[in-house]
Amino acid sequence: MAAAYALSKAGLGVLLLEKEHQVGEPWRRRHDDLHLNSHRIFSSLPGVNYSEGTPAFPHKSAVVDHLNLFVRHHALAIEYDIHAGEVSFAGGHWVIQTNAGTRTARHVVIATGRDRVPYIPQWNGMENFSGEIIHSAAFGDAKTYSQRKVLVVGAGNSGFDVLNHLAKVDTAHVWLSARNGPTLLPKRMFRVAVHLLSPLIARLPTKAADAAMAATQRLAFGDLTKIGLPPAAAGGVSRLISQNTAIATDDGAVEAMKAGKVIVLPEVREFTPRGVILANGNLIGPDIVVAATGYRTGLEPMVGKLGVLDGKGVPLFNGGDHDPTLPGLWFTGMAKCPRLLCQRQDAGHPAGDDGPSSRRHRQGGRTSAQGDVRNGGRSSRRVEKGVQRLRTEEREGVALTVTAFLA
Template sequence: MGRSLYLILNRGLVVFGSFERSTIRDETSKSALIFTTSSLLKFPDTLTETYLQEFVAQQSMTIEFGVDVDRISVVSGNYHLSTNKGAVAARNLFIATGRDRKPIIPAWAGLEHFRGEVIHAAEFGSPQEYDGKRVLVVGSGNSGFDILNHLAKQKPSALWLSSRHGPTLVPKRLFGVTVHRLSPLLACLPTRLADAALAATSYMAFGDLRRFGIGNPTAGGASRLKDGTALASDDGAVRAIKAGTIKVMPELQSFDEDQVHFRDGKLVRQTSLLQRLVTLLISKGSSAISIC
């Protein structure tokens, strides 16, 4: 691997991976590469795939794609990386792989016998790939609702959501204003007040979702943000849940060859979901390592 003053190693094959691109693909694109005071207030509208590609080109950044780092060691004060494309040495190392870098699939009973397809959210790919399929999304956090938002606009033959706890859910926009733009204001509030503000925003936007099977979150949104748990953002999924297009199921308990078992208090319900079932397991992190 060639030497460079500044080098970025990325496991993905493009500047902006497929899952991250799906997260904000409907935001407007802007070509300005310098954030002004006004443009910062419009974040993340300015943070688009086009922007990142233009930024990389303008800065002449050296990026190696498709790189897996197997081992990092320190020799004589320098970092030595072993990768699938050769060795790399650097004086300084920045690791930006995210807190959820390694996909985790729970060890549900019977999963090894299940004949349906099991896909982790990190490998979600294109929403169009799920047209005509029976899809069970497990987990209602940030990644889970992002997937639901996209699948609600597609044509799966059936769509379910199973979750242990309710999410801290906010609308993408409220009264025409992007909710993320209010983040600086929430950051100025004490955590308890910010929790209350987020709960009020959710209720104002969606009403009481418990009658549709979505439970209350285990903690307030601002409190969970401090623990590293992102808010879930709605962009069509709640409408589909209320319409019955997305059916909310109890907590997933176990699998057998052609059925998924759900827990509902002391009751276990069996639902046959064999026909081309895809289970999406929710956990996602970034995959870039920067060294210089």
């Protein structure tokens, strides 16, 4: 939506196609305890602010209200319940197959986000497991896990989001299966929201930013390897830039680990009908497995035949960049490095998105609601390169209809 706003402000015709029946639907479906893990001052869309009295980390209802306010304030043209299919180029324009018929446009901006489709690895034997396996996106109300044995797979942002909620529930057992340790920061230190330090971190060289985060983590929690967490594979900012690995936020999970309520275990090797076998050969018997194992873009059915995706389905170009052999095809919100810290590399490129989750939520934020919720005004500024190119084409007489897909 931020991209649509920027293009509209530049005087271009914009139509947004939305698969849901209303704005913010992915946020509405999430559990009632969902809050952004990004501070409200970094989470607003351009031209509108959160209402007075909104907490530092807004509740999901405040995010939905903010999205709707943005649409009304800027009078964005949105068609709902439109499911986009294959996008192809024919006759000098782009052809978009949808459930409501074929659409054509001279320019297509795909803004469905990097974290559109929940991803669960295909572990051996999982089809025979007698318990339940869900993705963290379907975590739901934490109270429903009372007296249950829960295995959380993945010690990243989504994994800690789940653990933060489970730490407040009287579960039977909670295990965390971790291959790599996270870069983990507290939501607050000395009553100050740690996310407010992001602009300072963004100005540091990558190695210095890694060191600053590591020092903050150790000051807040001590040596996490003493409670079983493996060390992180690389520095927090390094992984954010190179792998799009979000920085995890603690809001009670570490205290639960230190108290023995959450037990850290090795990574999952395989499933059996009775339970889960770990890399060390031990067998555990969870009632439910929560796979906090990331997301995929899900763009293959839409643009997979165009040769514009890497091996993980992420577009090879983003923002103001484009493929000159595919004029008029644009992506936004697909950069490897999301949010504020990416300004270190190139403030002219848009940041990545996350699906709704309490960190940002995203994603909540990551966690759409799949669009540029947390990028706010930064996202609109980062499409400036693309806007300038579209303006140039407009002066050359090209009819401009920009279609954006918001999953």
